[in-house]
Amino acid sequence: MNILERIFLSKQSALLFYSIVFLSSACAKVDNTSWKDFLFGTKWKSSTSPVSRDYRFLPIFSVVPMGPALCLAPSGEVGSCIPNKDCIIRGGIPAGPCGGGYGICCVFLQTCGGIIRENSTYFVNPNHPDTYDGTGSCQVTVQKVHPDICQLRLDLDMFSIAPPEPVNHLCTQDQLLVSGSSPVPTICGTSSGDHMYIDAGLGQSNPIVLSVITSGTFPRIWRMRVTQIHCGSIGRAEQGCLQYYTGISGRVRSFNFNTVSGRQLSNQDYSICVRTERNFCGIQYNACPDLENNRSRSFTLSGNSNNPTGTMVGGGTQVTQNACIQDWLLIGCMRSADRIPPQSACEDRVCGGTFSAEVGMVQKTVQSSVRPFRLYFHTDGIEAPTDIDNRGFCLDYVQQPCTNGF
Numbered sequence: 001m002n003i004l005e006r007i008f009l010s011k012q013s014a015l016l017f018y019s020i021v022f023l024s025s026a027c028a029k030v031d032n033t034s035w036k037d038f039l040f041g042t043k044w045k046s047s048t049s050p051v052s053r054d055y056r057f058l059p060i061f062s063v064v065p066m067g068p069a070l071c072l073a074p075s076g077e078v079g080s081c082i083p084n085k086d087c088i089i090r091g092g093i094p095a096g097p098c099g100g101g102y103g104i105c106c107v108f109l110q111t112c113g114g115i116i117r118e119n120s121t122y123f124v125n126p127n128h129p130d131t132y133d134g135t136g137s138c139q140v141t142v143q144k145v146h147p148d149i150c151q152l153r154l155d156l157d158m159f160s161i162a163p164p165e166p167v168n169h170l171c172t173q174d175q176l177l178v179s180g181s182s183p184v185p186t187i188c189g190t191s192s193g194d195h196m197y198i199d200a201g202l203g204q205s206n207p208i209v210l211s212v213i214t215s216g217t218f219p220r221i222w223r224m225r226v227t228q229i230h231c232g233s234i235g236r237a238e239q240g241c242l243q244y245y246t247g248i249s250g251r252v253r254s255f256n257f258n259t260v261s262g263r264q265l266s267n268q269d270y271s272i273c274v275r276t277e278r279n280f281c282g283i284q285y286n287a288c289p290d291l292e293n294n295r296s297r298s299f300t301l302s303g304n305s306n307n308p309t310g311t312m313v314g315g316g317t318q319v320t321q322n323a324c325i326q327d328w329l330l331i332g333c334m335r336s337a338d339r340i341p342p343q344s345a346c347e348d349r350v351c352g353g354t355f356s357a358e359v360g361m362v363q364k365t366v367q368s369s370v371r372p373f374r375l376y377f378h379t380d381g382i383e384a385p386t387d388i389d390n391r392g393f394c395l396d397y398v399q400q401p402c403t404n405g406f
């Protein structure tokens with residue numbers, strides 16, 4: 001690392017530190033009258049809402065360069081700390097003071113028919129945070145805030161729309177659709193906490209439209225944050241990754257995953273990517289703990305999940321009895337971690353109802369050293385009669401250091 005890189009990094013660290021201080025301290029307290037009164041009247045209020053009139057002054061800000069900074073609104077949205085008049089002019093909603101009184105925590109929010117023109121805008125259901133029982137198509141159009149925006153990140157803070165039907169797990173009642181980008185799988189059901197990266201193309205291409213299509217009765221709620229990512233940003237996901245994770249450990253799962261009542265969605269085809277961290281050469285996966293069932297349902301991709309179902313592996317050109325032909329998770333050259341020697345044969349596709357890299361009824365740790373670290377998830381449009389109550393997958397990953405035999 002040369003001296004310029006060191007200076008750059010130390011500046012980045014300082015900025016990060018101040019941002020964290022800012023985020024955690026600013027806008028922590030609000031006045032009784034809040035932005036949601038403007039938009040939704042007073043029915044959003046609950047007796048547990050934190051309400052206070054004072055806020056702390058932060059002398060530290062006298063040394064921080066001024067500019068847009070993040071703040072946290074009392075109802076959980078990330079806002080921009082900007083002068084109050086700017087917030088109003090730009091169509092934002094003031095959500096309490098921030099920056100020691102320097103500015104207002106300005107939240108950008110759109111619902112059906114809206115146009116997103118600000119970074120970090122939330123797409124919410126009508127009546128949010130109450131549920132929405134209406135039917136039709138609720139869509140917002142996303143305009144790039146700069147021609148140099150290459151991706152959008154969609155954070156599904158709250159996402160619960162009608163689930164897929166129970167026979168073939170198709171999203172026939174409600175759907176989240178993304179158009180104007182490279183293909184994004186259609187999802188439905190409940191996926192709060194999940195995210196998607198959406199390719200926004202180069203330059204001022206066609207806008208991206210986010211639509212929630214609803215039919216029939218269901219108490220829907222959604223709040224998704226739309227972050228615009230510059231082409232040169234370090235936060236940009238690798239090409240072709242619908243989901244992108246950083247850090248040496250984490251959790252990946254399919255949409256609408258839930259060990260009790262989730263249904264693996266049909267017609268999925270996408271990649272989940274894990275950034276290879278420096279000095280890490282391999283990756284291990286374990287099925288997430290399932291605290292709700294006697295027999296784990298954390299990995300149930302095919303077969304009847306109401307009965308103990310073993311691991312199935314392989315597929316593609318080599319079709320055997322246990323091959324994964326219809327629904328599968330692909331991890332490049334995976335092996336069970338207890339296989340000795342490690343040079344033995346490896347598999348690429350796994351399905352069935354037990355997570356392992358070999359046929360059997362025993363759940364195992366699975367490892368791979370194929371880089372970049374990626375999982376490909378594929379499901380067809382059929383479940384019944386062979387596949388019953390499949391939940392999808394939830395895996396915990398840990399990257400493995402290059403010195404650890406990888």
Ligand SMILES: [Ca+2]
Pocket residue numbers: 266326327379380381382383387
């Ligand atoms: Ca299927």
